[in-house]
Amino acid sequence: MSQAPTSFLENAPVLVRDWATGFLPAPARWFANSLIDIVSILAVFGLLFAFLTLAERKILGRVQNRPGPNRVGWAGWMQPFADGIKMLTKEDVVPIAADRVLHFLAPVVILAFSILTFAVIPFGRNLVPLDLDAAVVYFFAASSSTELAVFMAGWSSHNKYSLFAAMRALAQLVSYELPLLLSFVPVVLATGKLSTTGIVAAQAGWKWGFVPHWLVFTPWGAAGFAIFMVSALAESNRSPFDLPEAESELIAGHLTEYSGFKYAIFFMAEYFGMCALSGMAVTLFLGGWQAPLPALEFIPSYAWFAIKLMALLFGFMWIRATLPRLRIDQLTRLAWKFLVPLALVNLGTTAFWFLSTDWSGPFQAIRWAVAVGLVILPAILLGRSLGSGLGPRTYRYA
Amino acid sequence: MNAALILIALATLGTAAVAMAGRNLLHSVILLAATWTGIAVFYLWAGAQFVAFAQVLVYLGAISMVVLFAVLLTRRAREESVAGPELKSRTFFSVLAGLAVAVVLLAAGASAPLAVSSGPAPEVTVRDLGVLLMGPDAAALLVAGVLLTIALIGAVVLAAGSGPDEGEDAP
Numbered sequence: 294m295s296q297a298p299t300s301f302l303e304n305a306p307v308l309v310r311d312w313a314t315g316f317l318p319a320p321a322r323w324f325a326n327s328l329i330d331i332v333s334i335l336a337v338f339g340l341l342f343a344f345l346t347l348a349e350r351k352i353l354g355r356v357q358n359r360p361g362p363n364r365v366g367w368a369g370w371m372q373p374f375a376d377g378i379k380m381l382t383k384e385d386v387v388p389i390a391a392d393r394v395l396h397f398l399a400p401v402v403i404l405a406f407s408i409l410t411f412a413v414i415p416f417g418r419n420l421v422p423l424d425l426d427a428a429v430v431y432f433f434a435a436s437s438s439t440e441l442a443v444f445m446a447g448w449s450s451h452n453k454y455s456l457f458a459a460m461r462a463l464a465q466l467v468s469y470e471l472p473l474l475l476s477f478v479p480v481v482l483a484t485g486k487l488s489t490t491g492i493v494a495a496q497a498g499w500k501w502g503f504v505p506h507w508l509v510f511t512p513w514g515a516a517g518f519a520i521f522m523v524s525a526l527a528e529s530n531r532s533p534f535d536l537p538e539a540e541s542e543l544i545a546g547h548l549t550e551y552s553g554f555k556y557a558i559f560f561m562a563e564y565f566g567m568c569a570l571s572g573m574a575v576t577l578f579l580g581g582w583q584a585p586l587p588a589l590e591f592i593p594s595y596a597w598f599a600i601k602l603m604a605l606l607f608g609f610m611w612i613r614a615t616l617p618r619l620r621i622d623q624l625t626r627l628a629w630k631f632l633v634p635l636a637l638v639n640l641g642t643t644a645f646w647f648l649s650t651d652w653s654g655p656f657q658a659i660r661w662a663v664a665v666g667l668v669i670l671p672a673i674l675l676g677r678s679l680g681s682g683l684g685p686r687t688y689r690y691a
Numbered sequence: 692m693n694a695a696l697i698l699i700a701l702a703t704l705g706t707a708a709v710a711m712a713g714r715n716l717l718h719s720v721i722l723l724a725a726t727w728t729g730i731a732v733f734y735l736w737a738g739a740q741f742v743a744f745a746q747v748l749v750y751l752g753a754i755s756m757v758v759l760f761a762v763l764l765t766r767r768a769r770e771e772s773v774a775g776p777e778l779k780s781r782t783f784f785s786v787l788a789g790l791a792v793a794v795v796l797l798a799a800g801a802s803a804p805l806a807v808s809s810g811p812a813p814e815v816t817v818r819d820l821g822v823l824l825m826g827p828d829a830a831a832l833l834v835a836g837v838l839l840t841i842a843l844i845g846a847v848v849l850a851a852g853s854g855p856d857e858g859e860d861a862p
Contacts, residue, residue: 395721427817430744437752441724444759448717460763467756487741487817 302593307419330422334411342564343373349610356614376557383553388451391550395449400551400558403442407562409435410569415489417582417595428489429481432573433474436528436566440466446559447547458546461621465527465536468628473524475636476517479643480508480577489573493581502587507580512664513643516672518578520636522605525570527628530563532613536621538563571605572598631675642667695736703729716762724755741817 314325347362347369354361362369387396413428415421425431440463447459481487484495498506508514527534538546545551548559575581579601582594589597619627642664649660703726710722727750734743824832 395718425740427741427744430741430748434744434747434752437748441721441751441755444756445721456763460760463756463759467753470752485818 300591300593303418305593306417306595334422335408338408338411338565338568339561341568342561343377345564345568345606346376346560347372348606349613352607352610353614356611380554380557385553385555386550388550390451392449392451395445396550397555399442399446399449400555400562402445403439403562404558404565406435406438406442407565407569410566411572413489414569414572414576415493415581416572416598417593420582420595421490424490425488427487429477429487429492429573429577432489432569433470436569437466437470439562439566443547446551450547450550452550455547455549458549461536462530462547464621465530465534465624465628468625469524469527469534469632472520472628472632472636473528475633476520476524476639477573477577478636479513479517479639482640482643483508483514483647489576489581493576493583496580497583499587505580505583505585507578507583509578509580511646512661512668513639513646514578516635516639516642516668518574520632520639521574521578522608523632524628525567525574526609526612527624529566529570531567531609533616533618534624535613535618536624567606567609568602571602571609574605575601626679631679634675635671638667638671696733699729699733699736703733717759720755720758720762723758724751727751727755739815741820 310326310329314322314329317325350372351361351369362372365371365375387393410432412423413421413425413432443462443466444459447455447457447462450456480492484492486492486495496505496507500506504510509518526532530536530538536546538548548556551559575598582598584590584592584594584597645667646660646664649656649663652660706722706725706729710719710726713719713722727746731743731746731750734740734746
C-alpha cells in the first residue's frame with residue numbers, strides 16, 4: 294500500500310460530505326451519507342452522459358473531417374441541453390397493439406439496472422459508494438439483468454421487426470457475456486479477492502520505482518484486458534457490435550417503437566453501461582485510482598480514475614469512428630470461436646504465471662517468454678482458423 | 692426484521708402464483724424472473740451476499756434467457772403464446788410431476804436436522820464457499836455439471852432432429 298492519503302484535495306469530497314451531514318444523529322447520518330452518494334453518482338454520470346453524447350458527435354465529426362454540432366451555445370457546448378429539451382417535449386407514441394405495461398417498464402428496468410452497477414466501482418481512495426465482499430459478482434449480476442429489459446422492449450412493441458431485433462440483441466448479449474465473465478476470472482485468481490477495493494489495493498506499488506503493479510502489465514492481464522474490452526464493446530451495444538440498434542440499417546432494432554424520452558432513456562442506459570464497464574476495466578486491469586508514477590501521487594486519486602475512464606471512453610469512440618459493423622453471424626462466431634477459447638487459454642496462462650512465481654534469474658525470462666507465447670500463439674492460430682476461406686475478395690463486376 | 696421477511700415472502704410467492712395462473716406465457720416468464728429476484732433478495736436478507744448475486748447472475752442473466760428463447764422458438768404465432776391446460780393428460784401429468792417434486796422436497800425438509808440457534812450467524816466468506824465446493828462437495832459439483840451437459844446435448848439433438856421442411860410455413 295502506498296502512502297496514507299494526506300493531501301487536502303484527496304479527502305475533500307468526504308470532508309465536505311461529513312461537514313454537510315455532521316450535525317445529524319448517527320442513523321440519520323448514515324442515511325444522509327448514502328443519499329448524498331447516490332445523488333452525486335446520478336449528477337456526475339448524468340452530466341457525463343450529456344456531454345459524452347456531445348463529445349461523441351464532435352469526435353466522430355473530427356474523424357470524418359466535419360465540424361460536428363456547432364450551433365447551440367458556444368461552439369455547440371449547449372447541444373446536450375437542447376437535445377434534452379427536444380426529447381422531453383416530443384410526443385410519446387405507444388403502438389395501439391403494444392403491451393402497455395411492459396412497454397413502459399422496459400426503459401425503467403434497463404436504466405435502473407445500469408445505474409445499479411455504479412454502486413461498487415471505487416472512484417477514488419475514499420470514494421467507494423458500496424464496499425461489498427462480492428462486488429465483482431454484484432456488478433456482473435446487475436449488468437446482465439439488463440438483457441431482460443431488451444427482450445421486454447422488443448416483445449412488448451408488437452412489431453415483428455422489433456421482436457427479431459430483440460432476439461438478435463439477446464443472442465449477442467448472451468454470447469459476449471461469457472468472454473466478459475471469463476476474462477476477469479484471472480484477476481480474481483491473481484488477487485484472491487472479489488471486492489473491487491481489494492482488487493485495487495492489490496495493484497498498488499511500483500516495480501523498480503516506476504512500473505506500476507497494474508494487472509495489464511502482465512501477459513495474461515494484457516490478454517484479459519483486450520478480451521474484456523472487446524466484450525464490453527459488444528455488451529454495451531457499441532460499434533462495431535451495434536447490431537441491436539444499427540440506426541442506419543435496422544432502424545434502431547428493438548427500439549423502433551420507442552419515441553420521446555423513453556428512447557432517450559435507452560440511450561442513457563447505453564452510455565451508463567459503457568461508463569460502468571469502462572470503470573470496471575479501469576478497476577480490474579488499470580489499477581483503479583492508483584497513480585501511474587510515485588511522483589504523480591499528489592494528484593488526487595479520483596482525478597486519476599477520471600483520466601483513465603476518459604481515455605477508455607475516447608477509445609470506444611475512436612473505435613466507433615474507425616471500424617465497420619459486423620454481421621450477426623460474424624459477431625457470434627467471433628465470440629464463440631475466438632474470444633471464449635482465448636479466455637479459457639488465458640486462465641491456463643494465469644495458472645502457469647502463478648505456479649512459476651519463484652523462478653529467478655534466466656528462468657524469469659523463460660517465464661515471460663512462455664506466458665507471452667501462451668497469449669499470442671492461440672490468438673494467431675484461432676484467428677487463422679476464423680478467417681480461413683475468407684481470403685481477400687475480388688469484385689469481378691464491381 | 693420479520694416484517695421484511697414477510698414482505699419478501701409475499702412478493703416472491705405472489706409473483707410465482709400470478710405467473711402460474713396467468714394465461715400469457717411471456718408475462719409468466721417475466722413474473723418468474725421477478726420471483727427469482729425475490730429469492731435473491733431473501734438470500735441478501737439472510738446475509739448470503741455471494742449466493743444472492745450468483746442467483747441474480749445465473750437466473751436473471753441466463754436461465755430467464757433460456758426460458759424466453761424456448762418459449763419464442765417453439766411457438767409459431769404470437770397468439771399461441773397464450774397457453775392453457777387444454778389436454779387432460781397434460782394436466783394429469785403436470786399435477787403428477789408437481790406432486791412428486793413436492794413429496795421429494797417435503798421428505799428432504801422433514802428429514803433434515805434443522806438446528807435452531809439463537810447466536811449470531813456464522814461468518815462465511817466466499818473463500819470458504821469455494822473451498823467447500825472444490826473439496827468435500829466436488830463430486831456433487833461434477834455430477835451436476837455432467838448432468839447439465841447431457842441435458843444440453845440432448846436439447847441440441849432434439850432441436851436439430853426436426854426435418855428441414857418444418858417450421859418454414861409459419862405465418
